[in-house]
Amino acid sequence: MAKYSRLHGSVGLISLANPPVNALSSVVRHAISEKVAKAFRDPEVTCVVICGENGVFCGGADIREFASTMRGPPLVPMIDAIEEGEKPVVAAIEGVAFGGGLELALGCHYRIAHYKARVGLPEVTLGLLPAAGGTQRLPRLTGVAPALQLITTGRHVAAPEALKLGIVDQVTEQNTVEVAVQFAKSVVGQALHNRRLSLRQLSCPPDGLFEETMAQIKQRARGAVAPIACVQAVKAAATLPFKAGMDKERDLMATLFNSGQAKALQYSFFAQRSVAKWNLPNGAHSGISKARAVHRAAVIGLGTMGRGIVVSLVRAGISVIAMETNEKQLHTGKKMVIAILEKDAQKHNAAPRADLVHFTERLSDLSNVDLVIEAVYEDMVLKKDIFKQLSMICKPDAFLCTNTSALNVDELAAVTGRPEMVVGMHFFAPAHVMKLLEVVYGQHSSPEAVATAMQLGKRLGKVSVAVGNCPGFVGNRMMKLYVEQAHFLLEEGATPEQVDEALEEFGFAMGIFKVSDLSGLDVGWRVRKEAGLTGAGVDWKEPPRRRQGRRYSPLADLLCEKGHLGQKTSRGWYLYEKPGGRDPKPDQGLHSFLVEYRSKYGLKARRIDKDEVLERCLFSLINEGFCILDDGIASGPEDVDVIYVHGYGWPRHRGGPMFYADMVGLSKVLERLEFYHQAHPDVPYLKPSPLLRKLVRNGSPPIREWREFLKRPHSHL
Numbered sequence: 001m002a003k004y005s006r007l008h009g010s011v012g013l014i015s016l017a018n019p020p021v022n023a024l025s026s027v028v029r030h031a032i033s034e035k036v037a038k039a040f041r042d043p044e045v046t047c048v049v050i051c052g053e054n055g056v057f058c059g060g061a062d063i064r065e066f067a068s069t070m071r072g073p074p075l076v077p078m079i080d081a082i083e084e085g086e087k088p089v090v091a092a093i094e095g096v097a098f099g100g101g102l103e104l105a106l107g108c109h110y111r112i113a114h115y116k117a118r119v120g121l122p123e124v125t126l127g128l129l130p131a132a133g134g135t136q137r138l139p140r141l142t143g144v145a146p147a148l149q150l151i152t153t154g155r156h157v158a159a160p161e162a163l164k165l166g167i168v169d170q171v172t173e174q175n176t177v178e179v180a181v182q183f184a185k186s187v188v189g190q191a192l193h194n195r196r197l198s199l200r201q202l203s204c205p206p207d208g209l210f211e212e213t214m215a216q217i218k219q220r221a222r223g224a225v226a227p228i229a230c231v232q233a234v235k236a237a238a239t240l241p242f243k244a245g246m247d248k249e250r251d252l253m254a255t256l257f258n259s260g261q262a263k264a265l266q267y268s269f270f271a272q273r274s275v276a277k278w279n280l281p282n283g284a285h286s287g288i289s290k291a292r293a294v295h296r297a298a299v300i301g302l303g304t305m306g307r308g309i310v311v312s313l314v315r316a317g318i319s320v321i322a323m324e325t326n327e328k329q330l331h332t333g334k335k336m337v338i339a340i341l342e343k344d345a346q347k348h349n350a351a352p353r354a355d356l357v358h359f360t361e362r363l364s365d366l367s368n369v370d371l372v373i374e375a376v377y378e379d380m381v382l383k384k385d386i387f388k389q390l391s392m393i394c395k396p397d398a399f400l401c402t403n404t405s406a407l408n409v410d411e412l413a414a415v416t417g418r419p420e421m422v423v424g425m426h427f428f429a430p431a432h433v434m435k436l437l438e439v440v441y442g443q444h445s446s447p448e449a450v451a452t453a454m455q456l457g458k459r460l461g462k463v464s465v466a467v468g469n470c471p472g473f474v475g476n477r478m479m480k481l482y483v484e485q486a487h488f489l490l491e492e493g494a495t496p497e498q499v500d501e502a503l504e505e506f507g508f509a510m511g512i513f514k515v516s517d518l519s520g521l522d523v524g525w526r527v528r529k530e531a532g533l534t535g536a537g538v539d540w541k542e543p544p545r546r547r548q549g550r551r552y553s554p555l556a557d558l559l560c561e562k563g564h565l566g567q568k569t570s571r572g573w574y575l576y577e578k579p580g581g582r583d584p585k586p587d588q589g590l591h592s593f594l595v596e597y598r599s600k601y602g603l604k605a606r607r608i609d610k611d612e613v614l615e616r617c618l619f620s621l622i623n624e625g626f627c628i629l630d631d632g633i634a635s636g637p638e639d640v641d642v643i644y645v646h647g648y649g650w651p652r653h654r655g656g657p658m659f660y661a662d663m664v665g666l667s668k669v670l671e672r673l674e675f676y677h678q679a680h681p682d683v684p685y686l687k688p689s690p691l692l693r694k695l696v697r698n699g700s701p702p703i704r705e706w707r708e709f710l711k712r713p714h715s716h717l
């Protein structure tokens with residue numbers, strides 16, 4: 001709703017009141033239209049101020065309403081009526097003015113913002129465009145180029161930048177509503193013609209701006225259609241009269257509104273928020289579990305992961321003890337951490353925050369920290385030794401966390417005297433860049449430990465997802481099968497280029513073989529050795545392409561044995577111009593190696609099409625996602641999807657693997673898995689999961705109903 005009051009006798013004050021973000025639901029739109037008309041009618045009222053209650057102007061249209069038929073007055077005529085009014089209307093912007101909220105403010109004649117407020121048109125991130133005049137009014141205010149950049153990326157800007165761009169007329173540190181009221185009174189009687197953005201002429205955009213932007217977007221958008229529609233709408237603003245531009249904006253919105261991409265992106269928006277509300281099998285949940293404040297943290301191990309974690313902690317203003325026993329590694333780690341922090345400082349024109357980090361070789365220095373994150377390499381014996389020592393050295397209420405990406409958190413917890421204080425905090429490389437954090441709870445992890453790790457993740461700016469303990473947790477457990485399928489496809493006749501091309505066309509930023517070259521083939525090699533799949537632990541009585549009773553491809557191991565570890569050695573699945581090179585080229589040597597390999601094992605190469613690449617790679621990953629849900633390792637499909645979008649480059653406009661399965665149709669996924677399982681009986685994980693079968697038996701309910709079909713996992717706590 002919206003409230004109306006009269007201030008100083010002559011100012012009509014309209015306050016949007018729809019917590020938490022004053023979204024423009026049909027009730028709110030109705031109330032605004034009514035209150036504006038009332039203020040315009042009232043002869044005592046000479047000017048109007050629109051603001052939002054609780055320090056937020058408006059978070060835009062109510063996204064929840066998009067799923068149903070829209071009711072109530074539409075935004076466009078409501079905003080037009082404000083702009084056409086004969087009394088000055090001032091928007092008092094606190095908190096945020098996003099999407100329809102900013103469009104409402106653009107319909108006002110003036111905009112006053114609090115210095116901490118942010119404004120933006122993020123519709124593109126929801127698969128839409130700003131369709132309440134945003135694509136037509138913003139370019140008339142800022143010029144075409146800045147508007148095009150803001151609308152196609154959805155970037156928000158802080159009030160000082162908004163002032164520079166001309167989006168707001170004044171920025172204040174005082175009470176914004178009071179300043180806006182005084183301002184409104186001061187402009188009464190002044191001509192409004194120039195303040196009506198729809199009447200403004202646009203200056204000519206720079207030559208080639210639209211073509212260049214379109215080309216960049218097509219390269220960057222990985223198949224997303226909304227950014228393209230945004231360019232077309234802004235181009236209409238630059239080339240057509242306002243009314244015709246508005247018609248174009250409406251038509252483009254109509255093509256986006258019911259698209260699968262818009263549904264996927266809106267699902268992603270709510271999924272990301274839902275994972276913050278975590279549940280544990282014992283019934284503990286985010287609503288009742290209190291986090292403890294972390295003032296001092298420690299990171300053990302200054303390899304790539306450790307350094308990134310240190311930087312993330314410092315950026316959040318947390319003081320860190322960075323510990324590393326290897327002197328050379330300590331020196332290199334220190335240099336790199338300081339270099340990143342100095343670069344940060346330069347970027348923000350601030351002093352470097354290196355004083356927050358203390359580098360040490362001594363574990364005993366960790367006696368007084370609130371939380372430790374162990375980030376040494378994946379060796380259970382080494383990790384256990386560290387946890388045993390931490391248990392003795394750290395203060396009794398310190399949380400002990402491991403950054404392991406696959407090892408058993410319970411096994412580590414068992415060597416400490418405080419298993420309830422142990423949780424996994426699985427960061428993704430590079431940890432100061434990647435958004436995802438898997439918070440892994442073990443059998444004995446206390447709700448307080450989980451709450452603290454989740455809260456810390458939020459403070460570090462991560463999207464944190466609480467997951468159960470199993471080999472690989474959620475992300476890597478699914479990823480393993482996806483990678484394995486890609487290797488099998490090479491055995492059967494594909495090349496790395498063919499597989500990667502299909503995955504990139506689907507929307508992944510990089511195909512799986514390029515990713516493997518980037519992170520180094522030796523990473524997976526070490527994990528496979530640890531798992532007894534290659535190296536000394538192998539049972540050589542098994543045939544060479546079988547391990548532990550099922551099909552296995554030793555292709556990656558053979559490359560590692562040759563020293564072809566990816567970018568760092570200039571050869572992997574692709575060829576690079578030099579060690580550390582970034583530009584992958586097809587490698588004829590690798591193709592010959594594949595031919596020899598197939599001939600050695602009597603494998604006949606066949607033509608593999610893109611559909612098979614996608615189905616084999618993605619459906620096996622999705623099937624494992626269903627197993628994970630069935631096992632209670634993730635509490636809902638949103639958790640799996642958020643992990644894949646934020647940690648594994650799954651294209652956001654496809655929602656995530658589980659959402660994609662829903663879009664493709666569960667019966668189709670089931671039918672294809674049955675087909676591939678029959679064709680490859682030696683690959684057990686192609687066998688459709690019981691949960692997938694159950695959902696199909698129950699008529700393939702939509703994803704929002706899947707939780708009703710999940711077993712409640714047994715509590716071990």
Ligand SMILES: CCC[C@H](O)CC(=O)SCCNC(=O)CCNC(=O)[C@H](O)C(C)(C)COP(=O)([O-])OP(=O)([O-])OC[C@H]1O[C@@H](n2cnc3c(N)ncnc32)[C@H](O)[C@@H]1OP(=O)([O-])[O-]
Pocket residue numbers: 020021023059060061062063064075096098099100101103122123126128129130131132134270273274
């Ligand atoms: C014709 C139409 C034209 C128009 O151009 C289209 C649009 O405007 S499209 C819209 C363009 N606008 C956008 O894309 C802005 C989207 N919103 C945001 O970016 C952030 O939510 C915001 C910065 C506002 C607050 O961040 P924060 O303080 O960290 O808080 P938070 O993020 O945790 O959210 C708190 C709660 O509010 C909920 N909720 C939020 N917004 C909406 C909404 N618009 N609607 C409904 N609900 C919304 C959110 O789900 C959560 O609910 P819950 O049940 O408690 O989990």
